[in-house]
Amino acid sequence: MKKIFAIILSVMMVASLAIIASAETPLTATAPATTVASADFTTITATPDKTSVSAKGDKIVVNYVVSNNAGIMVLTMGRISTVVPTGLTLVDEKDGGLFGAPTTGANNVLYLMDADSKANGILYTATFEVAVDVKEGDTFTFSVPTIVAANYNEQAVQVNCVNATVSKAACTHANTEVRGKVNASCTQSGYTGDTYCKDCGKKIAEGTVIGQFLHTGGTATCTKKAVCTLCKQEYGNVNADNHPGTKVVNVKAATSTTEGYTGDTVCTDCGKTLKKGEAIAKIINPPTNDNSIVTIAVIAVLGIAAIAGAAVVYNKRREF
Ligand SMILES: [Zn+2]
Ligand SMILES: [Zn+2]
Ligand SMILES: [Zn+2]
Numbered sequence: 674m675k676k677i678f679a680i681i682l683s684v685m686m687v688a689s690l691a692i693i694a695s696a697e698t699p700l701t702a703t704a705p706a707t708t709v710a711s712a713d714f715t716t717i718t719a720t721p722d723k724t725s726v727s728a729k730g731d732k733i734v735v736n737y738v739v740s741n742n743a744g745i746m747v748l749t750m751g752r753i754s755t756v757v758p759t760g761l762t763l764v765d766e767k768d769g770g771l772f773g774a775p776t777t778g779a780n781n782v783l784y785l786m787d788a789d790s791k792a793n794g795i796l797y798t799a800t801f802e803v804a805v806d807v808k809e810g811d812t813f814t815f816s817v818p819t820i821v822a823a824n825y826n827e828q829a830v831q832v833n834c835v836n837a838t839v840s841k842a843a844c845t846h847a848n849t850e851v852r853g854k855v856n857a858s859c860t861q862s863g864y865t866g867d868t869y870c871k872d873c874g875k876k877i878a879e880g881t882v883i884g885q886f887l888h889t890g891g892t893a894t895c896t897k898k899a900v901c902t903l904c905k906q907e908y909g910n911v912n913a914d915n916h917p918g919t920k921v922v923n924v925k926a927a928t929s930t931t932e933g934y935t936g937d938t939v940c941t942d943c944g945k946t947l948k949k950g951e952a953i954a955k956i957i958n959p960p961t962n963d964n965s966i967v968t969i970a971v972i973a974v975l976g977i978a979a980i981a982g983a984a985v986v987y988n989k990r991r992e993f
Contacts, residue, residue, distance in 0.1 A: 713743040715822065717796060718835040719815040725842030726813075727872075729806050732764070733839055735815050737797045739771060744789035746825045748772065749781045751818030753799040758813040761801040769795035789825045807841040809873065814838050846870040846877050857883040859904050895943040916940035919947060927953040 722734040737750075757763045768775055771794045772784035782797070801813075817834035824830055848871040857863030863883030869876050890902030893912035901908050918941035927933030933953030937946050 714741065714831050714833040715743045715745065716740045716833045716835060717817045717820055719817050719837040721815055721837050721839050723839060725840055726803050726807060727842060729803050731803045733761070733801045733803070733813070733815075735799050735801065735837070736769070736795045737799075737817055738794065739796045740793050742791045742793050743830055744791050744824045745772070745784075745822045745830050746786050746789045748784045748820065748822040748830075750784075750797065750820050752777075752780060752782065753797070753818060755780075756816050756818045757801065758815060760803065760805040760807075760811070761813055762804045763799060764802045765800035767798050769797050771796045809841050809843055811841040812838050813840070844870060844873040844875065846872065846875070848872050849877055851880075853880065855883075857886055859886040859888045859901055859908075860906070861885060895940060895945070897942075916942060916945065916947060918942060921950070923950065925953075927955055929956045931955065 716739070718738050718740065720736045720738045722736075726733065753766050754763055768782070771792050772786055772790055776783040776785070801815075803813075814836055815838070816836045820832045820834060822830035822832055849868050850871050851866040852869055853864060854866030855861070855864040862885040865880035865883060867876050867880045868878040886903070888899075888901035888904065888906070888908035891899030891908075892915065893899040893909055894915045894917050895911060895913055898907040898911055899909050900906065919938050920941050921936040921938050923934055924936035925932075925934040932955055935950035935953060937950050938948040939946050
């Protein structure tokens with residue numbers, strides 16, 4: 674046990690020397706107590722369960738996976754809470770059981786074994802949740818917490834930590850809707866509307882103008898324009914040749930002294946004379962009627978009376 678405590682102390686000292694480096698610049702800091710070949714670097718890789726997220730609330734499970742383990746007896750790992758990417762929340766964390774049950778402190782998780790372990794696999798698992806609205810191109814970087822490791826021989830075990838990134842994937846615009854559609858009519862042009870992605874809000878396609886319709890239907894007359902059957906508005910020009918109603922005026926009956934007239938046909942709407950009438954000849958031979966019979970009778974009676982009167986006068990003269 675003495676030896677083990679010595680190792681732990683050694684690990685803590687090494688930690689202060691910050692020999693742990695990122696994947697990009699592995700192990701270029703202060704030299705360890707004992708140099709080991711890079712081929713022997715133990716690697717711990719942050720391994721998210723997905724490569725992209727789409728929205729707030731998405732969860733990302735990250736396994737911290739040990740590979741190429743050179744042999745470790747003691748290892749401390751910083752708490753996951755120290756490496757939570759901005760915009761994410763740590764919602765769960767658990768040990769992977771690779772090096773036995775750890776001792777979890779405020780700042781570190783400590784694995785302490787009886788002998789060197791060359792086990793590879795999941796050291797630790799953390800679950801993060803996206804806590805902010807994400808847009809295309811947003812990227813979250815998952816890094817491995819500070820690792821300090823040593824083996825039974827008190828050699829620092831150099832660990833190559835490999836980060837991983839998860840990004841907001843480019844939207845596939847799977848759900849779209851058309852906005853701003855305007856139906857064309859005979860009074861206005863229309864618009865097919867613009868196509869927007871319902872997921873990211875981006876305008877996917879511009880719409881096109883739909884030409885205005887022509888007015889249609891109705892019948893123009895001599896005084897009124899046609900009324901469109903669609904919009905109920907007048908359109909076009911009057912039709913000077915379409916007179917919907919006519920009447921006959923200036924009719925005059927013929928007499929024995931004056932000519933008559935059949936009358937003119939005129940439009941009841943515009944008053945235009947559409948057809949002239951014709952003269953009706955005078956009545957030349959008025960037909961016999963009762964009055965003329967009386968006249969003849971009176972003449973006849975008067976004639977008889979005159980003859981009778983003459984006879985009386987003659988007889989009187991004969992009396993003298
Ligand atoms: Zn989209
Ligand atoms: Zn119309
Ligand atoms: Zn008319």
